[in-house]
Amino acid sequence: MNPSFYIVDDDKGIRKVLKNIIDQYNLGDVIGEAEEGISAIDDIKSLRPKIVLVDLLLPGMDGIAIVSTLKDMDLNLDTNYIMISQVNSKEMVSKAYTQGVEFYINKPINVVEVVSIINKVKEKLKMQEVIHSFEKAIHSMSMLKEYTGGKEVNILSEKDRIKKILSHLGILGESGSNEIVEIILILLEQKQDFRGKLLNQKISELFGMLVQRYWDNYEISINVATIEQRIRRAINKALKNLANLGIEDYSNDTFIKYGNTIFDFEEVRKQMDYIRGKSNYGGKISVRKFIEGIMMEMKNES
Template sequence: MNFYIVDDDPAIQKILKIIILKNELGIILGVADDGEKAIKEITSLKPDIVLVDLLLPNIDGIGIVNDLRNTDLETTFIMISEVKSPEMISKAYKSGVEFFISKPINVMEVLSVIKKVQEKIQMSNVIASFETAFKNMNSLRVAPDKSELEKKDIKKDVNLILLELGVLGELGHRDILEAIIWIKEQSYSSNQQYKLFDVYKHLKLFHEKNEGTEINISTIEQRIRRTINKILQNIANLGIEDYGNDTFIKYYSSIFDFKEVRKQMDYEREKSPYCGKINIKKFFEGILILLSF
């Protein structure tokens, strides 16, 4: 991946260069010691990852990110800072920063954060490819043998994910499990992109067949929605406790929109009256992507 470094301390610039090059993490496209130069060159060079100091002359790190976030750049920003203020960190996250590295520079922390960022970028690329394929290439799919589908224990894998997300005992977890299995099967046997109503209709028939009692579709939808909302709360609380938490990093942008996770984090901190919103279809497709790894 391509890197760009923004820091007004030559020693920090040198340390970061050595870490990136020595560990073969990627290519360094450029270095800047002030915000104006950084904005101009980042816009032109379009690096994958920018390591940017919070405190800079003229335009600080948050100003740089704010200036660039409304462009067509698909750059991930890692903030470098010795500032520990929760308000400043929250301001940085709202600007579009997703990861922090503390000063003084610790080699292991830098390596850990950069590798997490690279994994996040790769996951985003896979999700984008999946969504494109799902929309445009259904007609090219060939149904595999049933035995091939059975090679992977989907039920076990989904249950492990729901356990990690803290909702295995929730009422809607069984609905989510059966929905994922059905969607995965449909993706092989149908040329039509599924609709959520079709998922709920299948779940209604599934419950009535296996439990012998009638259930309406709105009840199923609400159970799923409540469970996914619970997952959003759990993820937000993990992020509040530790932005570097492995479970938080793994799920926050793969099954939710990150801006909604940030809203939920502010809500949990009682800094905002508005909680994050969920997208059930994005959640399902995010789980399907995770199952493919």
């Protein structure tokens, strides 16, 4: 089933070009469009499109603000955002990715680029559907085992425990959370000595194994850079959430439990100072420490 699209651009000509490309290449169905942010937000909330193409520079509310506002509403939209702009500022592009934009299309519009980017997002949607179906099947098997008095298989228990930790950190719904779960499962499937070697290698080696896993299990093609981007964005969100918990209540159980295991506490403190406006720089993350920290928490709870 083709995905639904919503287009936000103050240039009517650009909206028409994008609609024509989507129709001509049978990429999906355009269910709405807008030329400014407020009406776009209202429409996206009600129409719940799978993919939103949004211009960066808009009158009143820019594209990043639109995406950020929708994300903050926590509407469980399951919407993917593609930013469109002729601005090539690295800072602006980085900010867009941080706020939840999945991909970037440059102006002037290039048909090949638009088709390529949209197909990448469609691959991601397909992957999410496969994983969701897989999880539903496992959940049904788990309920059946419980009903018949059987024991839950280890892989399910491990997966649920990882997701429980991600839920505590407030990132279970982030696009990179699935990748984090799968990478930890890959590590847990290895023998202890090989697992240690993997963790001591470049983290990109693990990303590469995940790329291969997606292809072998689901025939889904995805590149290492995309996986890294999603994982880093999810971990950054966890750092922000943890820092906010510490600011609200320094004795918060989640803050105490994870503040020095999955992150370097000095980086958490820097993020807290940044949120308070005391610093111009937030904390930094380490994907390796985050993954090792979660595995350590699982070991301590077992």
